[in-house]
Amino acid sequence: MKIAALLSGLLLGAAMIAPSAIAQDNGPEARPIYNRDQWLPKSVPTSDDVLRIPVPADYNAPKGSFVLVGGRLFDGTGKAARPATIVVQGKAITAVLGPDDKNWPADAVVYDVTGKTVMPGLIDLHSHLTFMEGADAASVYSSANMSGAESVMRGVKRMGVYLQAGVTSVRDVASHGDAPFVLKRLQAEGQLPGPRIMAAGQLITQTGGHGALHTFQPGYPEIHDQNPNSMVRVASGPDQWREAVRIQFAKGADLIKLASEYSQAEITAAVDEAHSLGLPVTVDSETQYIDMAIKAGVDSIEHPLPRSDAAVALMAKRGIASVPTLVAYRVIMRGSGGYFGSTSRRFELNEQVNENMVAKMRRAGVKMGIGLDVVALAGTDFLPGSYIDELESFTRIGFTKSEALVAATKTGAEIMKMGDRLGTIEPGKLADIIVVDGNPDEDFAALRKVKTAFVNGRLMLQDGRIYKPAHEEVPMPERK
Structure with a gap:
């Protein structure tokens, strides 16, 4: 009798478990991401971004070579730091030599980095290069209708700050209009010093969805009008979501x-359309919407927002990455006393709850990278402290210091679908390199002393200051 009652109770308890708490996986609804390597052998040169468009062999490569000698190398692979010499030709790392090996091109520029650490440039997976700050950010009208010129100028300022903080790649996950693509092109061509940019364009949401208040001012324009300068695109229904992706x-x-x-x-x-075009998808969502995102087949999920244990397990199983952005919520809640006024944040949010959620994902084996999303209040003015704060958050949830720096470099590149070209210092990788006065793998505070930075093999930071080559005069045409 007791056994029967116990079995009955267990069955009743199982029946009362919410479906979302039971880990089930029938596979994603959207198609897998387009295999960009299937039709392009590695011998075919392609653009240094996710699109992988065929380009000439010397595309966007600076002339000449350089070597970094005398330093200790933290290569981002997980290996311990060691003495090494790094050789760069054009935009690519061609060799990592022992400290006594001088087998480099005779005409190479030599940088003596004795006593410093050479490492891959840091990656910020969650930036908004053109988002407004302070009182301006609180104005819906100004956020929605900022001119393209002003957007670009705000981005230029932030790019310089990122570079001085050792960040050589940013994933811009929503900025105004065409601004992020203008900034990306100018930086890639070497005309503008700053981190390389992986741009999402506009955030796509529904009418009234997260971020939708930045698309209109009540009464002007009308709610369903699309503002080309907005950082958000509102879509309604599957067809409009596909069109917004396109x-x-x-x-x-x-x-x-x-x-x-x-x-x-x-x-x-939306995920199906993006994947058909070869683009990964990241999503800002919470609770039941995370379940929907996982079911659709997204590639990564932003923020430390609530999700079920089943959702965490499915993220780990499917390889869906997380970009926690713990520091962003810390800044918002310390500055305002809480996270107020958002219909997409209707749950408890505090620093410990957020860290507990991220620790749970860490224990489950979810891949995690560093993203800041610090756009409110002083924005990039917090750098490099905000980046250091996020690294320290990772150590509190179980990462070692070296593992946290790998998350900031190698893992970040993998989440961007750029792991074959960025994130580590190895032969064949693009030369996104920083030189730090100190040992950041032992003390994150050393990241306050980034002295030199190369992006795509171009010197962009020297002695801690933005570097831009001097203008070279072009001869006037002769009279014929």
């Missing part, structure tokens, strides 16, 4: 950024 792709997007709220049909359509 518009970002046409502008040159490296990824697609979606935000709750949405229907299952809408997010599945």
